[in-house]
Amino acid sequence: MTEHAAKPEDAALTHARTYLSLGKPADALRALAPHLASNPDDDRGLCLASQAHLVAGEPARALDAAQHAAALTPDNEWAWRLVALSYSKLGHHPEARAAAATAQSIAPQLWVTHAQVAQVDIAAKRITPESQNAAREATRLAPMEPDAHLTVGNVALAQHDWATAESAFRSALRLEPEHPAARNNLSLVMLRQGKAGSAAAGFVDILANDPDSEVAVRNLRAVAAVALRHIHFILWVAFAVVTVAFSSASESDNSPMYGMVWSEFLAGVAAVSGIVVVVYVLRLRRSAGARFGQFVRSVPRLDHLLTAWAGLLVADYLLMVAACFTSVHWAQLLYLFAGAVLVAGSIVVILRRNRARVRL
Amino acid sequence: MDEQLISSLRRAVATSPDDIHLRLLLGQLLLKNGEATEAITLAASILQLSPGSLDARQLMNDAFAAPATVEASAQPTGQAEHATAEPLLTETSEAAETTAAAEPADAAGGADATDGASNSEARAGSNAEPDNTPNPGGTGTGTDIDSLTGTDVDSAIDDGTDEPGTEPAFDWSAAENDVHELAQPMFVDSEPSVTPGSSFDIERSVVTLADVGGMKSIKDRLNAAFLAPLRNPELRKLYAKSLKGGLLMYGPPGCGKTFIARAIAGELGAHFLSVGLADILDPMLGNSEQNVHEAFQLARREAPCVIFFDEIDALGQRRSQTRNSALRGTVNQLLTELDGVADQNEGVFVLAATNQPWDVDPALRRPGRFDRTVLVLPPDEEARESIFRYHLQHRPVEGIELQALARASGGLSGADIAYVCEVAAERALIDSATTGLLRMISMKDVTEALAEVTPSTSSWLDSARNVVLFGDDDGTYAELKAYLKKAKRL
Numbered sequence: 001m002t003e004h005a006a007k008p009e010d011a012a013l014t015h016a017r018t019y020l021s022l023g024k025p026a027d028a029l030r031a032l033a034p035h036l037a038s039n040p041d042d043d044r045g046l047c048l049a050s051q052a053h054l055v056a057g058e059p060a061r062a063l064d065a066a067q068h069a070a071a072l073t074p075d076n077e078w079a080w081r082l083v084a085l086s087y088s089k090l091g092h093h094p095e096a097r098a099a100a101a102t103a104q105s106i107a108p109q110l111w112v113t114h115a116q117v118a119q120v121d122i123a124a125k126r127i128t129p130e131s132q133n134a135a136r137e138a139t140r141l142a143p144m145e146p147d148a149h150l151t152v153g154n155v156a157l158a159q160h161d162w163a164t165a166e167s168a169f170r171s172a173l174r175l176e177p178e179h180p181a182a183r184n185n186l187s188l189v190m191l192r193q194g195k196a197g198s199a200a201a202g203f204v205d206i207l208a209n210d211p212d213s214e215v216a217v218r219n220l221r222a223v224a225a226v227a228l229r230h231i232h233f234i235l236w237v238a239f240a241v242v243t244v245a246f247s248s249a250s251e252s253d254n255s256p257m258y259g260m261v262w263s264e265f266l267a268g269v270a271a272v273s274g275i276v277v278v279v280y281v282l283r284l285r286r287s288a289g290a291r292f293g294q295f296v297r298s299v300p301r302l303d304h305l306l307t308a309w310a311g312l313l314v315a316d317y318l319l320m321v322a323a324c325f326t327s328v329h330w331a332q333l334l335y336l337f338a339g340a341v342l343v344a345g346s347i348v349v350i351l352r353r354n355r356a357r358v359r360l
Numbered sequence: 361m362d363e364q365l366i367s368s369l370r371r372a373v374a375t376s377p378d379d380i381h382l383r384l385l386l387g388q389l390l391l392k393n394g395e396a397t398e399a400i401t402l403a404a405s406i407l408q409l410s411p412g413s414l415d416a417r418q419l420m421n422d423a424f425a426a427p428a429t430v431e432a433s434a435q436p437t438g439q440a441e442h443a444t445a446e447p448l449l450t451e452t453s454e455a456a457e458t459t460a461a462a463e464p465a466d467a468a469g470g471a472d473a474t475d476g477a478s479n480s481e482a483r484a485g486s487n488a489e490p491d492n493t494p495n496p497g498g499t500g501t502g503t504d505i506d507s508l509t510g511t512d513v514d515s516a517i518d519d520g521t522d523e524p525g526t527e528p529a530f531d532w533s534a535a536e537n538d539v540h541e542l543a544q545p546m547f548v549d550s551e552p553s554v555t556p557g558s559s560f561d562i563e564r565s566v567v568t569l570a571d572v573g574g575m576k577s578i579k580d581r582l583n584a585a586f587l588a589p590l591r592n593p594e595l596r597k598l599y600a601k602s603l604k605g606g607l608l609m610y611g612p613p614g615c616g617k618t619f620i621a622r623a624i625a626g627e628l629g630a631h632f633l634s635v636g637l638a639d640i641l642d643p644m645l646g647n648s649e650q651n652v653h654e655a656f657q658l659a660r661r662e663a664p665c666v667i668f669f670d671e672i673d674a675l676g677q678r679r680s681q682t683r684n685s686a687l688r689g690t691v692n693q694l695l696t697e698l699d700g701v702a703d704q705n706e707g708v709f710v711l712a713a714t715n716q717p718w719d720v721d722p723a724l725r726r727p728g729r730f731d732r733t734v735l736v737l738p739p740d741e742e743a744r745e746s747i748f749r750y751h752l753q754h755r756p757v758e759g760i761e762l763q764a765l766a767r768a769s770g771g772l773s774g775a776d777i778a779y780v781c782e783v784a785a786e787r788a789l790i791d792s793a794t795t796g797l798l799r800m801i802s803m804k805d806v807t808e809a810l811a812e813v814t815p816s817t818s819s820w821l822d823s824a825r826n827v828v829l830f831g832d833d834d835g836t837y838a839e840l841k842a843y844l845k846k847a848k849r850l
Contacts, residue, residue, distance in 0.1 A: 011644070204830050208833075
């Protein structure tokens with residue numbers, strides 16, 4: 001009976017841990033408050049409070065609690081890791097690195113201290129051989145820990161080493177198939193490798209399990225933007241070819257291109273660009289699998305600017321097709337419109353980028 | 361003389377609380393006697409009963425003038441304003457003080473009063489922190505004193521009670537108080553003394569669905585899915601309809617899920633047992649499961665009883681999502697209790713509410729468990745009007761057009777509307793305190809407050825949109841999808 005008993009202070013800490021595992025930092029802090037009031041120097045309580053503040057998005061408070069804990073027990077690696085994480089969230093990267101290194105020197109036998117060093121470097125966007133070694137050491141110490149593999153993958157991702165990153169994320173997912181960060185980052189690697197369809201399917205899967213995932217929504221928008229950028233590029237090329245070839249033509253049979261007439265050439269360009277676009281979309285569909293439909297349907301709901309962009313691209317293609325069936329004069333006019341529409345599409349891209357910067 | 365009169369009037373007011381004239385008289389006397397704060401409280405209570413009472417307004421203004429003139433001369437302007445603002449808040453601040461006094465441990469710990477800890481959470485807090493300080497009158501301490509003094513306890517007590525004329529007996533209580541800090545108790549509990557499940561409060565619900573303003577579609581759905589089979593045992597027998605299974609209500613926060621649960625209990629004439637996460641979670645191994653069992657046992661004993669699980673997404677989280685073994689055990693226990701054996705759960709109606717049904721363990725939603733769902737959406741226009749009426753009816757208001765407010769508050773939850781009324785009251789209060797002239801809460805105050813408040817349901821609706829877009833392969837959220845389409849969010 002007594003072996004299962006816990007002191008009241010331990011009970012408060014257990015409560016706090018449970019609330020943290022449920023993603024309820026406010027409740028965790030509430031559970032800790034009486035304990036910390038009567039035991040203000042309990043480093044475990046302070047560390048849990050720091051963790052709760054970090055989950056609640058209050059890195060400054062987290063730093064206070066973690067620093068207090070580290071000052072009370074300087075050999076507590078957990079407190080130093082929390083100091084590192086808090087500094088990192090606050091953008092104080094040198095201090096974060098120093099705290100992570102302290103944790104690493106205190107407990108070199110713990111994989112988390114090595115992973116922390118690598119994570120701090122990733123946040124600082126400053127990957128060094130030390131970061132790589134730290135990540136590798138973490139997996140060596142804890143080969144069955146998915147987060148250790150995730151760290152290796154994140155380091156590789158930051159270095160644009162797609163193959164290593166993919167392999168590391170897949171290792172993490174083998175250990176924990178539902179690991180949300182590993183799934184997200186693997187999809188990101190797919191996107192960077194040009195496999196937009198697979199990436200879209202990955203992000204849709206994440207959202208199916210965790211509809212609150214803001215990161216997945218953002219990444220899904222990014223996939224849609226990549227796809228539209230491809231199509232936009234194809235249409236720009238088509239427009240450029242026609243413009244260069246027929247900029248000085250005035251008659252329907254006045255063609256400098258292999259003796260072709262206006263309309264035949266315009267039809268050829270429209271058909272080829274259309275086929276290239278269709279092939280690209282089919283490839284997307286094949287790699288996205290069953291999730292393709294959901295992806296396409298979701299885009300208009302997730303981002304109105306993306307919808308506007310897609311609409312402009314469709315309008316541009318329709319103008320190009322319409323130009324095949326008109327006189328030279330009208331065809332030139334329609335192409336002028338098509339050019340304007342493509343420019344408008346580019347303006348939408350710039351607007352989206354600016355909006356994303358403002359959000360950040 | 362005044363004191364006696366005041367005392368008599370106080371008794372009279374307690375006997376006839378609705379007698380405005382009596383209250384007014386008492387208020388005037390109190391003011392005359394220098395007790396301005398209490399006079400303001402009385403004036404405020406009169407205005408709640410009769411918002412148009414000019415005498416009450418006059419009394420309030422006079423009472424305001426009394427302390428303000430005294431304190432304004434001694435304090436800077438800001439402090440004087442605070443001093444004048446305080447009396448208007450009397451009811452609220454008194455309630456807050458009472459709570460703080462009743463829960464010193466939580467308050468000392470800075471238990472985040474601003475976060476609005478629920479009663480259930482407060483209860484759990486007291487469970488987690490049992491008072492293990494030595495009891496001066498406890499067995500252990502008494503035994504120690506006995507051994508210290510070497511006297512016969514029984515004879516000493518007999519001496520003191522049977523022979524009043526003799527020397528006063530030794531005061532054992534005083535002696536215990538003197539030495540209790542020196543002498544430690546012989547035996548102490550290493551575990552908290554609170555037994556699992558002992559913190560549940562069961563109540564008889566007095567509200568019914570008729571008290572829920574508007575929301576007709578939800579009431580219809582509740583009737584069809586839950587209440588009709590319960591109310592018609594003959595039809596139930598005819599169609600061989602089982603009573604097994606519970607009802608899961610989901611929707612954005614602050615839209616009245618808990619209130620509806622109480623109303624269902626009221627409709628059924630059943631007891632109401634509300635169970636929150638904090639009532640169940642226990643750091644002792646196995647106690648969380650035991651708490652779940654105790655809750656069901658209590659509901660079975662008190663049948664007919666509605667047992668209501670609030671935030672079921674936390675308690676019954678997908679087991680694949682949690683690494684916390686204690687929580688996995690709790691979900692398993694909940695499944696066991698829901699399944700019951702034979703007619704064990706006869707008369708026990710299980711309801712649950714969640715903001716995030718997509719996080720609830722799928723096993724909990726299988727047939728026989730929480731197999732019926734009702735979407736509780738932000739209140740419709742009729743419901744909003746009722747909510748505005750409810751929150752404004754006990755405040756001094758004038759010229760409030762409820763229908764216009766209901767029309768202008770589309771998308772707000774019940775909690776948002778309560779906040780709007782709070783903000784409007786605060787505006788009028790601050791204005792009254794600043795000018796020293798009492799004024800009613802006007803339509804302008806409420807509309808301005810309404811402009812300040814943004815619907816708290818937006819983020820929930822964003823998540824819901826993602827669920828419908830990506831996670832509704834089996835059509836579970838068809839009702840939600842239809843609503844989002846109608847609300848042009850899809």
